[in-house]
Amino acid sequence: MTEQLQFRNLTLGYDRHPAVHHLDGAVRTGSLTAVIGPNGAGKSTLFKGVVGVIKPLAGRIERNGVRPQDIAYLPQVAEIDRTFPISVYDMVAMGLWRGKGLFGGIGARDRDSVEGAIAAVGLTGFEPRAIGTLSGGQMQRMLFARLLLQDARVIVLDEPFNAIDAKTCADLLELVRRWHSEQRTVLAAMHDLDVVKAHFPEALLLAREPVAWGATADVLTPENMLKARRMCEAFDEQAEACVVAEAV
Amino acid sequence: MLSQIFSEPFSDPSVRHSMAAVLALALSAGPVGVFLMLRRMSLVGDAMSHAILPGVALGFLAAGLNVFAMTMGGLVAGLVIALLAGAVSRATALQEDASLAVFLLVSLAFGVVIVTVNGIDVEQLMEFLFGEMAAKMNVDKLLVIAVNATISVIALALIYRPLALDCVDPGFLRSVSRAGGIAHLTFLALLVLNLINAFHALGTLLGIAIIIVPATIARFWTRDISAMIVLAMASALLSGWVGLLFAFHAGIPSGPAVTLVAGVLYVVSVLFGRVGGLVWRALPSRHLEA
Numbered sequence: 001m002t003e004q005l006q007f008r009n010l011t012l013g014y015d016r017h018p019a020v021h022h023l024d025g026a027v028r029t030g031s032l033t034a035v036i037g038p039n040g041a042g043k044s045t046l047f048k049g050v051v052g053v054i055k056p057l058a059g060r061i062e063r064n065g066v067r068p069q070d071i072a073y074l075p076q077v078a079e080i081d082r083t084f085p086i087s088v089y090d091m092v093a094m095g096l097w098r099g100k101g102l103f104g105g106i107g108a109r110d111r112d113s114v115e116g117a118i119a120a121v122g123l124t125g126f127e128p129r130a131i132g133t134l135s136g137g138q139m140q141r142m143l144f145a146r147l148l149l150q151d152a153r154v155i156v157l158d159e160p161f162n163a164i165d166a167k168t169c170a171d172l173l174e175l176v177r178r179w180h181s182e183q184r185t186v187l188a189a190m191h192d193l194d195v196v197k198a199h200f201p202e203a204l205l206l207a208r209e210p211v212a213w214g215a216t217a218d219v220l221t222p223e224n225m226l227k228a229r230r231m232c233e234a235f236d237e238q239a240e241a242c243v244v245a246e247a248v
Numbered sequence: 249m250l251s252q253i254f255s256e257p258f259s260d261p262s263v264r265h266s267m268a269a270v271l272a273l274a275l276s277a278g279p280v281g282v283f284l285m286l287r288r289m290s291l292v293g294d295a296m297s298h299a300i301l302p303g304v305a306l307g308f309l310a311a312g313l314n315v316f317a318m319t320m321g322g323l324v325a326g327l328v329i330a331l332l333a334g335a336v337s338r339a340t341a342l343q344e345d346a347s348l349a350v351f352l353l354v355s356l357a358f359g360v361v362i363v364t365v366n367g368i369d370v371e372q373l374m375e376f377l378f379g380e381m382a383a384k385m386n387v388d389k390l391l392v393i394a395v396n397a398t399i400s401v402i403a404l405a406l407i408y409r410p411l412a413l414d415c416v417d418p419g420f421l422r423s424v425s426r427a428g429g430i431a432h433l434t435f436l437a438l439l440v441l442n443l444i445n446a447f448h449a450l451g452t453l454l455g456i457a458i459i460i461v462p463a464t465i466a467r468f469w470t471r472d473i474s475a476m477i478v479l480a481m482a483s484a485l486l487s488g489w490v491g492l493l494f495a496f497h498a499g500i501p502s503g504p505a506v507t508l509v510a511g512v513l514y515v516v517s518v519l520f521g522r523v524g525g526l527v528w529r530a531l532p533s534r535h536l537e538a
Contacts, residue, residue, distance in 0.1 A: 051423040068423070075419035084286060084416035085473045094413060097424045102409055130471045131416075146420075 002064065004029040004154060004185040005050065009059035012042070012049040018057060019045035021209045029064070030183040032176070034190040034200035034216065037228055041206045043189040044076065047156045050187070063154075070098060072152035074143055076159050082132045088142050089127040092118055095149025117145040122171065137168035144172055155179055157188040161195065173199055193220060207231035257496045262384035266502065269385055269393045269449050270488030273458060276397035277442045278481035279404055281463035282473070283435060286415050290460050295352040297443045297456040300326040302359030304376070304447065309366055315388040319396075319444055326440030329355055331433075379451035379503035383492040393445045400438050400445075407431040412473065449488075454503035458484050461510040468521025483513055 003026035012020040020042035027033060035043045048054045049061060052068025063071075093106060093114050100106065106114075118124055121141040126134070134142065140160065147155060157176075161169045177199070179186050190196050196203060196216060203219040205211040207228040212219040257263040284293045303325020304318045311317035329351045363373070375381065404411075410427040413420065421428045439459075446455030466479035491506030498505070519527050 048419075053419065053422045069425060071423070073420060073423035075417065075423075079419045080417050081415060084412075085471050085476060086412065086416050087472065091416070094417075094420065102406075102425075102427055132471075 002029045003027065003062075004031075004064050004066070005187075006062040006064070007059070008062065010049070010056055010061060011058040012045050012054060013057050014045075014054075016057065019208060020049070020206070022059070023206075023210050025204075025210065025213055027185060027187065029185055030180070031202055032180040032186045032188075032200055033202040033204055034188055034196040035204045035206060036190050036193070036196060036220075037206035037211075040208075041228070042208050043206055044158050046206065047073070047158050047187065047189065050154075050156055066154055070152055071154040071156055072147050072150035074147055074155075074157040074160055077136070077139055077143070077162070080131075080139075082134075082139070084131070086131055087127065088118070088123060088129050088131060088134070089114065091131055091142060092145045092149065095146035098150065098152075113149060117148040118142075120148055121145045121175070137164040140164050140168065140172065144175055148175070152184070154185045155187070157186070159189050159191065161190070161192060169195070196220070253493065253497065257383065257493060260384070262386065263492070263496055265385040265387055265390040266380065266383040266449070266492050267489065269390045269445075270458075270492060270506070271485060272394050272397035273442075273445050273449055274462075274481055274484035274488050276400035276404075277446065277459040278462055278466075278484045279477045280400065280435075280438055280442050281459040281461075281484075282466065282477050282480050283404075283411060283415070284439065284459065285463040285467065286473075287435075290464075292348050293439060293443070293459060294456050295348050296326060296330060296439065297446070297452060299329045299352045299355045300440065300443055300447065301376075301452050302355050302362060304452070305359050305362045309362065313372075315386070315392050315448065319392050319448070322444045322447060323440060325355065326443060327437060330436040330440060374501065375451065377451050377453045377503075378501035379449060379454070379506075381495075381501055382499050383495040383502050383505075385449070389448045393448055396441045396445045400441050403434060403438055407434050411435055450503035450506055451501065454507045457503075457507040457510055458488060461507070461514055462487065465510070465513050465517045468517035468523055468525055471523055483510070487513060 005027040007023045007025050010020060010023040011018045019040075023046070035046065037043055045054070049056060050063075050068070051071050051073040093110070095117065096104075096106065096110055096114070100110075115124075115127075118127060121144050123138065123141050123145065126138065126142075131139065131142070144160075147157075160172060160176075164172075173195070176186060176188070188200070190200070197220065200216055202214065203216040204213045205219050205224055205228055207230075209231060211228045211231065212221075212224045258267070281293075284290055300322040303321040303323070305321070306325070307314070307318035307321025310321070329348075332351060407427075407430070410421060410425060410431040414428040414431055418428060442459055443455065446458055449455065450458060462480040462484035463476070465483045466476045469479055470476050487506055487510035491509040492502055494500070494509060495502045495505035517525065519525055522528070
């Protein structure tokens with residue numbers, strides 16, 4: 001078994017305050033892992049670190065030959081400006097960025113793959129619509145179409161199933177299962193523990209510091225959940241500088 | 249008689265310069281205004297338009313009524329203020345709009361001090377603030393405006409993709425490319441360039457109007473960004489052209505004339521625009537099948 005992502009004493013955060021604290025461990029190539037934990041546990045921060053949007057305050061992330069910009073990333077829907085006048089088609093086509101960059105044109109074959117991705121998430125016919133006219137579920141389907149086009153070895157999903165209905169959730173989970181069967185490495189921040197138990201073989205329980213990491217059944221114990229909630233105490237303005245040894 | 253209203257101004261070369269300048273200005277300022285609006289920076293643009301005044305004043309003091317010196321002065325002042333405000337908001341907890349407001353006030357005060365101490369005559373001051381009288385422009389200004397507009401249109405085409413994506417989905421852009429930061433800084437530079445153009449054509453107080461107002465007009469007619477940019481260019485051109493005719497015949501400065509025409513187009517759009525116009529909302533219409 002090879003490791004796709006290796007966290008070594010990783011600390012990530014904002015203004016020197018850690019949101020993810022001393023995380024050690026590895027994500028195996030081809031694994032499907034749910035990252036769970038209370039709000040403020042550091043799930044989004046960890047993902048931003050993985051895709052290279054923020055730099056570690058300490059420690060490091062090894063990506064086993066995959067460049068951060070080659071990791072497909074689904075941001076939280078709240079971070080998207082839905083009033084921006086862009087069509088569903090153009091938004092999905094952004095998934096071709098790795099091959100096209102700043103100036104590359106979109107040819108007939110690319111148009112076919114954009115149409116294919118839109119069809120795969122069940123949004124055919126929505127191409128010319130402005131993104132502001134989509135429902136929450138349709139929005140998430142569109143973002144999954146963009147992920148399909150990115151065709152990445154590693155896929156990071158930040159709260160992909162929040163506030164969407166059961167049918168949409170099931171359809172999108174089917175795509176996640178397909179990625180898993182294609183040996184892609186998938187990490188997803190999750191809140192619905194029933195979905196985690198049913199569909200994710202592995203789980204990482206985070207409460208700024210890692211509480212438990214391994215097979216889902218071993219992680220989701222009542223003791224671990226309680227511990228996670230207790231550890232997620234308030235952001236302390238007067239916190240002392242951390243003195244845990246910077247082991248490498 | 250009617251044709252004379254349109255043809256008479258063109259017999260004067262300085263008016264022809266003005267008309268050509270407003271054509272260049274419309275083509276470059278239209279798209280910049282659209283992005284300014286979509287990035288919710290319209291007021292930032294307004295603030296920066298006043299902040300270039302001390303730079304222009306310093307250029308004036310150094311070289312007198314030299315268009316190139318005033319352009320360089322305004323360019324340097326605008327870029328310094330844009331970068332300082334950006335750096336302060338990134339390094340501290342202060343939001344960019346708040347730090348810009350501070351820089352604007354300080355630099356405007358600085359500009360007024362320079363101007364007052366060295367005494368500019370009233371006619372010159374009026375031209376600084378409100379643009380050329382009766383739509384007359386010298387050829388040097390036209391040259392500066394044309395060069396700046398050309399640079400602006402080409403540079404905006406180069407950063408178009410990351411700039412749009414940085415507005416709609418910044419997290420995704422940062423995950424695939426580092427171009428977002430460069431695009432933002434380039435955009436600020438282009439804003440300064442267009443503000444200087446607008447200053448030369450319409451004066452420092454109202455120049456920003458030909459950047460901001462056409463974009464808001466376009467928003468009332470389409471939901472598509474490409475169409476929005478074309479419409480912004482077209483309404484900037486119409487406001488500029490009709491406004492200059494107005495300025496010529498009424499013998500008033502070009503800044504207020506152009507801004508008033510743009511204002512009329514804005515009111516028409518608010519009332520009758522296909523996207524969210526008030527009249528369409530008020531009319532009873534049956535809802536659709538699906």
